[in-house]
């Protein structure tokens with residue numbers, strides 16, 4: 668018996684393939700036990716819509732804002748490629764679509780929310796991160812690579828990640844990683860191919876813990892920032908924040924939300 672067969676909850680090539688139920692995304696899935704980053708592996712193949720790399724472990728997982736992403740076994744790590752008919756201004760909408768898809772899937776396991784732009788949080792801690800990379804040629808989008816890391820069965824985050832949690836910790840039971848991967852892909856697939864943009868935006872706003880909350884906008888990656896009220900989320904994925912009576916638009920960077928990740 669192979670190692671992966673011993674525990675049916677563990678991510679495996681056969682388990683993930685058997686669970687898949689999507690329409691379009693991951694038409695071509697490549698499974699690897701270990702990669703540096705699923706983004707690196709994705710680049711090794713001929714680009715095609717829905718090409719997906721899934722891994723049980725990454726040695727150099729990357730997160731937003733140049734951070735690293737803890738990628739030990741017990742997590743689910745995947746990147747997929749989209750070739751959307753979008754220009755540079757509308758491409759950020761893909762981030763919203765993916766956040767809504769993951770949110771729909773994880774909501775079946777535990778109560779959760781989206782923290783702008785695309786963290787999925789539960790009990791004030793992070794369960795999942797999403798990173799999209801847009802490949803532009805002039806103002807045209809050639810492709811978008813989306814990378815998703817889900818803390819499924821990780822139970823020890825060490826002292827350096829006090830704001831992380833996992834579905835296993837939230838639900839108090841082992842999570843079937845193959846099934847979870849398939850459910851996330853199915854929801855992203857439905858959100859991407861079948862759902863109206865206005866529906867996605869409304870759903871994102873309803874699920875977003877940042878909207879209508881006191882926030883701190885960290886300019887230039889600084890720990891400190893300016894406090895304000897998040898008053899809206901726009902179709903391009905940016906935030907409006909009211910600071911000292913003036914609305915500013917934030918489309919990148921770090922925005923802390925009062926009550927989440929220890930911000931008080």
Ligand code: BTN
Nearest residue numbers: 704728729730731796814815816
């Ligand atoms: C974040 O910082 O919140 C985004 C984290 C994205 C992590 C995923 S894991 C799969 C893919 N490969 C990577 O190296 N990063 C993304």
